[in-house]
Amino acid sequence: MGLKPATNPDVEAATIELSIDGKSVTAKDGVSLYDVIAMTGKIIPAMCYHYTFDPFGSCGMCLVMQEGKKAPVRSCTAKAAAGMVIRTEGEDLFLARKKAVEKHLSVHPLDCPVCDADGHCELQDMAFQHGVTNLANAKQKFIPEDTRSPVLDFNMNRCIACAECINVCKDVLMIDALQFMKKGGFNQVVAKGDLALDCEFCGDCLAVCPVGAITNKFSKYLYKPWQMKTTTTTCNYCGDGCQLYLETKDEEVVRVTSPLSWKNKWGDRSETAKGHGGLCVRGRFGFEYLDSKSRLTQPLVREGGQLVQKPWLETMHLLVERLTEIKSKYGADAIGGLVTARCTNEELYLFQKLMRAGFGTNQLDSSARYGHMNFVLASKRAVGLGRTPNDWEDLTKAKTIILIGSNITETNPLTAVRIKEAIRVYKAQVVTLDGAITNIAKLASHPFLIKPGTEGAVIDGLVKATIDQDLVDEEIVAKHPHAFEALNSAVENVSLERLAAQTGLPVEAFREIAAIFAESPRSIILCGEGIVRRTNGYQNVLKLMDLAWITGKLGRAGCGVNTVTEEPNEQGAVDMGAAPEFFPGQARFDDQGVRDRFAKAWETSLPPVGSGAHLIEILKRCKSGQIKALYILGENPLATLPASMEVRAALERLELLVVQDPFLTDTGELAHFVLPACTYTEKDGTFTNLEGRVLRVRQAMDPLGESLPDWHIMTALANAMGCRWEYQSANDIQAEIMKLLPGYYNLGQPRKVVPIPDQYLSDGYTAEVKARYQQTPPSGEHTRPFSLLMGQLLVHSGKLSTQASGLIKIAPNTGKLRMNIRDMERLGLQDGAKVRVTSNRGSLQLGVQPDQSIAPGTCFFPEHFNEPPVKDLMPVSVDATTGVPSFKQIWVSVEQA
Amino acid sequence: MAFEDQRTTVYKINPEHPESESLPTLRTEELLLNMGPQHPSTHGVLKVILELEGERLVKSTPVMGYLHRGVEKLAEDGTYHQFIPHTDRLDYVCAMYNNFAYCRAVEKLLKLQVPERAEYLRTIVAEVQRIIGHQFWLSAQALDIGAMTVFFYCFRDREILLDWFDELCGARLTTSWYRIGGVERDLTPSLIDKLKQFLNYFPPKIDEYQVFLERNRIWLGRTKGVAVISAEDAVNFGLSGPVLRGSGVDYDLRKYEPYSAYPKCEFNVPVGKNGDTYDRYWIRVMELYESVKIIRQCLEQMQEGPIMADVPSVTLPPKERVFTNLESMIQQFKLFSQGFDAPPGEIYCGTEAHKGELGFYIVSTGGGKPYRLKIRAPSFVHMGAFDHMARGYMISDACTIFGTYDVVMGECDR
Amino acid sequence: MSVAALTKKILHAALFYEIWDAMKVTFRHMLHRPMTFQYPREQRTIPDAHRGALGLLRYDDGRERCVGCDLCEVACPSHCIKVISAEDTARPLQRYASEFYIDITKCVFCGYCVEACPVNALAMTKMYEYSTHDKRSLLFDKKRLYDIGERHLDDGKKYLYAHNQEKNVEQSREYRYYFPQSVQKSTQPSPKHLS
Structure with missing residues (x-):
């Protein structure tokens, strides 16, 4: 709500009473009068107001009469006060509003025929509603259009100077670019x-622009609103699970719009806490891959070293023949499967059912293994909850947020907006600990730059500083004295000074962060890829749990340890059991009771306990020849994992490689069968976002060419393999999941679960805690001066977004290493100069470019591109407990080539 | 062919006759006859299942829907304005009247005042359409009964008026000339001249038609006393227009709920006595004279003035303003893409078309599209009385009875 | 009834007098010129307002009038128009219709598209003879529509004039729509009607 009632979510504003159109209305003190009027159901026109930011008051449309005042007042900027008597209707107000519209119209160009906003234009609506005719003194501006930006065109002839774009950018997104x-x-x-x-090109300015002054370059002039069909669906780029409106014209995606728009301008602060409805650059502008020309439209079969187009029926016959042959020859354990977490829940469920019940193997894994599994397993171990305990609302209302190893504005932009809201509205203290100069650090109250790869050491220091400063919640730890004692002795040898040297974080900083965290009533830890995708991710999450536990934050409302996910449905992949250790519902695979239940439900015998294999193990078994057939659904290990994993060798050894993907990926080019799958716009289903909310994905278009939804292909395959599946639609699968996991689809906002670490603390904690804090001495790799990191860019997500031509236009693969400008100066490098990067695994020659977000001593290459193959410089370390491969960081030397 | 079903009754001729015992039995049965849907006199695609006893009609069941196009549903899809061309295709013989009735209903919903000149224009064109309609009916009815010449002469004169329509609005049949709030185009001097010429030319021609029919004994034989319906029954069946007036009920919406320019004109409403086909024929011919009278009076009384209401939220701006004025441009775009915002409510508005009362019932929930639109088509209502009116007549009278309603299946099936 | 009248009536009945009466009218028509004409050899004169096949028009300087605003598409009651608009590569920042289709088999010739068009790019012509053996050729594309517009330019202009869409030819320049968005330089003089 505009004009915030309070800066502290704990303090309620006073309730006041005022009269609107003769009716008595109660409201909160200090709220914008406009919102109070809107709450009564009366919508008065306003062109410059939006509830997500503070009122600006430029359009002069929201006029109301206040008793005791001669002239009408602007209701948006007026604050509701007790005893006000307001009239919102009347001839005088209508005429005053009409005058305001006329003022805007008189300098507006005759652009309706060519304007993209036509039909979705507030100025049009207002002019029509107020019956403006015969304007006197109309004059036009002749301002050249600003087309310099790669994404947005600014046509200032059409601008009505409402400043909604400026305000949303400054207030809500805190980017302040306009x-x-x-x-x-x-x-x-x-x-x-x-x-x-x-x-950041989030395009929220475009969404709130009530006229056509800001236009989208990727769909400019391509549409009028009446031509398009709008489908509400869920974005499939990151784990935020933003709702978006996909607007399609026949078989073509024209544009993506957000729930945030000038049309829904009235709302409540409690609504923005759950998300302001905006999108990020990927969601809004990354739609072009959906109807891309490079989509697969026909099944491909390898014939004599070539992939040849074949009709579906023939392909399936051949495929089933080969699969049955392998299964009968080598047994079920010769088959493995990988699935991407960009599939819907229904498909992930079906995939694991196909592998387990159809093929009889437990060698399956999803791309949640690349990182999210670290968090899930650690969290499940510690508190028995395999997802994040806090939702967006908690995040917004937190008093302290520790962001560790997360460039959240790049990876999960809309979760970042929640943190920005916490900073802006509720004045939260935000601590950032990252190896790069992130955008969120610029807004944070306590931004700290640490040396890359030392996130684990930082947590050690925080735990130590907490205990040292006696910030421990005595009451909580007293319940488990043995556990606390074990922890105490584990961190005994930790020296803050040494950690300070190792991490680059001063000793006082450790103490300050620990104090802020412990003393705040609602503190949230958010760990990103810097924790879960790096070495010791599992242990580091557990250490964060320790930190939360001793400060009494584990189990308290509004507190907790959270993570963010990179792919839309990583949480769903774990929940649906697309992992060798889990059944659907995160039930353990080796739990006999659960096994019996699923065996009965699926009417089959399940693969034995212990036969399962996760991603890395599957690739190993492929290489050793144990796995003969691999079914890869949307996953692309060849392009993702570094050369040291020898993925190519492993895949080439296979007798049968089946790749099912909307695009012909690197892995697909090696395959014997490539099955064309649909994107998320062509099928129904659900995603589970990082909060654990189950969100609907709706079909917007017919499948492109002969491509089919994944569940359809899997059902056909299973039936050909002798199962008797009768799924006619994604709904049928959903019905089955609902039966097996009661309540999963009813979640909406996930049920709040109070994390209870008691079981964990009393069972084996003392034994394992010691090892956790054994400080690993800085490795010998440190002989090289630079830390090379690979990570995500804001504009991209995985390899998928590189198929979206618009996103590539915004952020093309420069093929250059990004370095801090000072490092470049030190090495005498110009922008674009060639350098040789050498790691222990090899060396590579590539260009270099300055990037101000890169910390000195580090260099960065986006993980979305393999040209040049920087990823091949990386070593892979596999987490012993969770099997998560980490390959995003290495020490390198950089020299001029 | 012998049909062995329960309808078959076997009885002997003259059972009292002593010799009948030795005579072979003669089987008689009711005959079910499908007339249509491709019979030329069924005016389109109507099928009637006739139950015959000999040549007598025992029961007749009209089967409708062969020309159903879902027009009422189509109305819910487009704006109010967009439905006007669809109304052309209801009674495709007399599109103008459908336009008129529809526009009047929407105007009643919007409480829109139509300028005076537009009201006169509407009346003139509606009466011209009435002449066309009655000519068409007369020719078709005469042809059905076997008189071909009248058909030619009627069509000759009808052609003049259709060409007049062509010049007026650009189409001879699917006119779409009426607009919500007025009419599309004014009468040009040339059109007025042509109409005046026609008015002088036409009354003698009506006499000419009458020469062929009025005293023709075949015509009289086929129409007098055929398909008689009493005034009471006619009212109960909901008949309207000439069919109702033929039975002696003096009911004409132009008189009873005067609309448009009718209250300013003097005209008679011919009323019949016997309620038979001949009376209905006579009423229609008399109405031709009355129509000429009304058009004459309108042409005399009509003053210069606007032809469209100037309500920016409903009516389109003049085109020249669209090119130069933003507010008119916006009006143009809004009205075409979203339509005007009709107030929520329900409205029924009946208009006296040449067939009878043509009514439009509109339910609006606000917004640019009707929530529901129901058409009270006279042809459909009249078909309800078919069985009642045909019972007991000969099979050859069936054609006469179709004709006497002036049934057009486009309107009946919708 | 008097005897004379009765006699007359009987006489009329016996002699089929009413038939002779009617025959008199019929025979009189033998002296008239026939009302019909031989169609392919003789053509109807078609009024200016006639709503025939649609054509797309150009301005006198040869520029396409259509800006691809798609209003005709939404105005069409039978949904027979499809406009695909895009940015004109030849003239950046200008919208134009890259493709324009009218399915003339679906068209109801109501003229709403012409009425809707904010630039008077569409006009109906007097062309009505385009029957064909191949139904597919009745999907008029942009080229065909411009061809029709060119060949029947006068008809189109007369149509627009007759339906109050445009003043007559001399004045039509005044009716030209100006494109403010085409401004590349801020020095461009304002159009005449605005100064």
Whole structure:
């Protein structure tokens, strides 16, 4: 709600009473009068107001009469006060509003026929509603269109100077990329400093623009609203699970719009806490891969070293023949499967059922293994809950947030907006601990730069500092004195000074962070890829649990240890049992009771306990020849894992490689069978986002060419292999999941679970805690001066987004190493100079470019691109407990080539 | 062919006759006859299942729906404005009247005042359409009964008016000339001249048609006393228009709920006595004279003025303003893409078309599209009385009875 | 009834007098010129307002009038128009219809598209003879529509004039729609109607 009632979510604003159109209304003190009126169900026009930011008051439409005042007042900027008597309707107000519209119209160009906003334009609506005719003195602006930005065009002839774009950028997203500038006699919106717009390109300014002043370059002039079909669905780029409107024209995706728009301008602060409805650059502009020309439309079969197009029926006959042959020759254990977490829950469920019940093997894994599994297993071990305990609302209302190893504005932009909201509205203290200069660090109250790869050491230091400063919640630890004692002795040898040297974080900082965290009533830890995707991820999450436990934050409402996920349905992949250790519902695979239940439900015998294999193990078994056939659904290990994993050798050894994907991936090119699958726009289903919310995915288009939804292909395959599956639609699968996992689809907002670490603390904790804090001495690799990191860019997500031409236009593969400018100066490198990067695994020659977000002593290459193959420089270390491979960081030397 | 079903009754001729015992029995049965849907006199695609006893009609069941196109449903899909061309295709013989009735209903919903000149224009064109309709009916009815010449002469004169329509709005049949709030195009001087010429030319031609029929004994024989319906029954069946007036009920919406420019004109409503086909024929011919009278009066009384209401939220702006004025441009775009915002409510508005009362019932929940639109088509209502009116007549009268309603299946099936 | 009248009536009945009466009318028509004409050899004169096949028009300087605003598409009651609009590569920042289809088999010739068009790019012509053996050729594409518009330019302009869409030819320049979005330089003089 505009004009926030309080900066502290704990303090309620006073309730006041006022009269609107003769009716008595209660409201909170200090709220915008506009919102109070909107709450009564009366919508008065306003063109510059939106509830997500503070009122600006430029359009002059929201006029109301206040008793005791001669002239009408603007209701948006007026604060509701006790005893106000307000009239919202009447001829005088109508005429005053009409005058305001006329003012805007008189300098508006005759652009409706060519304007993209036509039919979705507030100015049009207002002019029509107020019956404006015969304007006198209409004049036009002749401002050249600003087309410098790669994403948005600014046509300031159409601008009505409502400043919604500027306000949403400044207030909600805290990016502040736009400003007003007086040019050519008119106030115009320009990018900061009148340069080409260069921001996060979330496009929220586009969404709130009530006219067509800001237009989307990727769909410019391609549509009018009446031509399009709108489908509400869930974004499939990251784990935030944003809702979006996919607007399609026949078989073509024209644009993506967000629930955030000038149309829903009234709301409540409690609604923004759950998400303001905006999107990020990927969601809004990354839709072009959906109807891309490079989509697979026909099954491909390898014939004489070539992939040849074949009809479905023939392909399936051949495939089933080969599969049955392998199964009968080598047994079920010769088959393995990998699935991507970009599939829907239904498909993930079906995949593991196909592997376990259809093929009879437990050698299956999903891409949640790349990192999220570390968190799930650690969290399940510690508190018995395999997902994040806090939702977005908790995050917004937190008093302290520790962001560790997470460049959250890049990986999960909309979760980042929740943190921004916490900073802006509730004045939360945010501690960032990262090896790069992240955007969120610029907004945080306590930004700290640490040396890359030392996140684990930082946590050691925090635990130590907490105990040292006696910040421990005595009451909580007193319940488990043995456990606390064990922890105490484990951290005894930890020296903050040594850690300070190792991590680059001063000793006082450890103490300060520990104090902030422990003393705040609601503190949340958010660990990102810097924890879960790196070495010792599992242990590091457990250490964070320790930290939360001793400060009494484990189990308290609004507190907890959380993570973010990179792919849309990583949580769903774990929940649906697409992992060798889990059944659907995260039931353990070796639990006999559960095994019996599923064996009965699926009417089959299950593969034996202990036969399962996770991703790395599957690849190993492929290489050793134990696995003869691999069924890869949307996953692309060849392009993801470094060369040291020898994925190519492993895949080439297979007798049968089946790849099912919308695109012909690197892995697909090695395959014997490539089955064309649909993207998420062509099928129904659900995603489970990082909060654990189950979100619907709806079909917007017919499948492209002869591609089919994954569940359809899997059902056909299973039936050909002798199962008797009768799924006619994704709904049938859902019905089955509902039967097996009661309540999963009813979640909506996931049920709050109070994490209880008692079991964990009393059972084996003392034994394992010691090893956790044994400080690993800085490895010998440190002989090389630079830390090379691979990670995500804001604009991209995995390899998928590189198929979206728009996103590639925004962030093409520069093929260059990103370095801090000071490092470059030190090495005497110019922008674009060639360097040789050498790691213990080899060396590589590539260009270099400065990047201000890179910390000194580090260099960065985006993980989305394999050209040049920087990933091959990486070593792989596999977590002993969870089998998560980490391959995102290495020490390298950089020299001019 | 012998049908052995329960309808078959076997009895002997003259059972009292002593010799009948030795005579072979003669089987008689009711005959079920499908008339249509491709019979030329069924005016489109109507099928009637006739139950015959000999040549007598015992029961007749009209089977409708062969021309069903879901027009009422189509209305829910488009804006109010977009439905006007669909109304052309209801009674495709007299599109103008459908336009008129529909526009009147929407205007009643919107409480929209139509400019005076537009009201006169509407009346003139509606009466021209009435002339066309009655000519068409007369020719078709005469042809059905076997008089071909009248058909030619009627069509000759009808052609003049259709060409007049062509010049007026660009189409001879599917006119879409009426607009919500007025009419699309004004009468040009040339059109007025042509109409005046026609008005002088036409009354003698009506006499000419009458020469062929009025005293023709075949015509009289086929129409007098055929398909008689009493005034009471006619009212009970919901008949309207000439069919109702033929039975002596003096009911005409133009008089009883005067609309448009009718209250300003003087005209008679011919009423019949016997309620037979001949009376209905006579009423229609008399109405031709009355229509000429009304058009004459309108042409005299009509003053210069606007032809469209100027309500920016409903009616389109003049085109020249669209090119130069933003507010008119916005009006144009809004009205075409979303339509005007009709107030929520229900409305029924009946209009006296040449067939009878053509009514439109509109349910609006607000917004640019009707929530539901129901058409009270006279042809459909009249078909309900078919069985009642045909019972006991000869099979050859069936054609006469179809014709006497002036049934057009496009309107009946919708 | 008097005897004379009765006699007359009987006489009329016996002699089929009413038939002779009617025959008199019929025979009189033998002296008239026939009302019909021989169609392919003789053509109807078609009024200006006639709603025939649709054509797309150009301005006098040869530029396409259509800006691809798709309003005709939404105005069409039978959904027979499909416009695919795009940015004109030849003239950046200009919208135009890259493809334009009218399924003339679905068209109901109501003229709403012309009425809707904010630039008077569409006009109905007097062309009505386009029957064909191949139904597919009745999907008029952009090229065909411009061809029709060119060949029947006068008809189109007369149509627009007759339906109050445009003043007559001399004045039609005044009716030209100006494109403010085409401004590349801020120095461009404002159009005449605005100054």
